[in-house]
Amino acid sequence: MSVPTMAVTTAVCAYEVLLPERGVAxxxxxxxxxxxxxxxxxxxxxxxxDPFSGANVLSRGIVGSRGEVPTVASPMYKQVFDLRTGQCLDDPEVRVASYPVSVVDGQVVVGYGDN
Structure with missing residues (x-):
């Protein structure tokens, strides 16, 4: 019998350092x-x-939307990803991992690990 592991959360940065419509790694x-x-x-x-180029560059992508879907376009080959799910909107077979995020006492907290 395997014991499920819990996701870990960590404070990453202050919310105020994240600029609207920008990414940060x-x-x-x-x-x-x-x-x-x-x-x-x-x-x-x-x-x-970026799953298409293998480069760690999505944080430098262009933030926007497709209809009501918040998105980021990769700076490499311009594929667009749903910020909520990581699903590639240009190639439904591809997705990147998305992580739960919350803002607690002004700090951005990200969950990661096996659920």
Whole structure:
């Protein structure tokens, strides 16, 4: 019988340092993640690695939307990812990991690990 492991949470940065419509890279555990703050103040976290190029660049992508879907376009080949789920909107077979994010006492807290 295997024992499920719990996700770990960690404070990554102050909310105020995240600029609206911009991304920033952070090392969380052993993972490079991309944090994004949208115009409405919502914070999202995805893997920073672009699955098409293998480069850790999603945090440098262009934040926008497709309809009601908040997105980031990779700076490499311009594929667009849903910030909520990590799903690639241009190639439904591809996705990057998304992580739960909350703001607690002004700090951005990211959950990671096996659930």
């Amino acid at each position: 952070a090392l969380v555990g052993d993972r490079q993640i991309a944090l994004f703050r949208t115009h409405d103040g919502t914070v999202f976290a995805l893997d920073n690695q």
